[in-house]
Amino acid sequence: MTEHHLTIPLKDEDIEKLKINDKVYLTGNIVTARDKAHLYLLKEDPNLGLKGGTIYHCGPVVKKQDGKYEIIAAGPTTSIRMDLYESDIIEKYGVKAVIGKGGMGKRTLDALQKYKAVYLSALGGAAVLLAQSIVKVKDVLKLEDFGVPEALWVLEVKDFPAIVTMDAHGGSLHENILKKSEKELKKIIGG
Secondary structure: OOOEEEEOOOOOOHOOOOOOEEEEEEEEEEHHHHHHHHHHHHHHHOOOOOOOOEHHHHHHEEEEEEEEEEEEEEEEEEEHHHHHHHHHHHHHOOOOEEEEEEEOOHHHHHHHHHOOOOEOOHHHHOHHHOOEEEEEEEEEEHHHHOOOOOEEEEEEEEEEEEEEOOOOOOOHHHHHHHHHHHHHHHHHHHO
16 A cells, blocks of 8 residues: 555646555545535536546535634545446546545446546544544535535645545456455355
């Protein structure tokens, strides 16, 4: 496992050197986007500076105090729900990294290869710890329309930790584990 400290916006050269199981620390702006946000991004272009950017499948817990927002918890949400949209988002905006949990399907894996991007897994269950990497909330879009978890939060992060689990070379740790698990199951049940 290799460790990489990367600054957003990411470049093709950054992505090409990443392989599954590599540890990544991101610094720069990330944008949270769940189901409603993905549909919105496909229809609109809110100019979030996503070229070379990072989308985080996250519905943060937010506190507002003295007119400023603070992220209290920022754990990943299950990514497969966004698989239908992610390849189009990667293509349309030039996104270079998608963060979430649980991995994504072949459609997204193909887009990661075609457009030189990666899928990063953030540690589920560590929402408060992950929030410590957030320096500040830079902006929020569609808060009134979508609500706190579904809004697009633009977050400045420093050394946000994640693991490469789908790379731009066609590697998928999720697929590897699934195949290994199926093989072991066949041994157990005699198939």
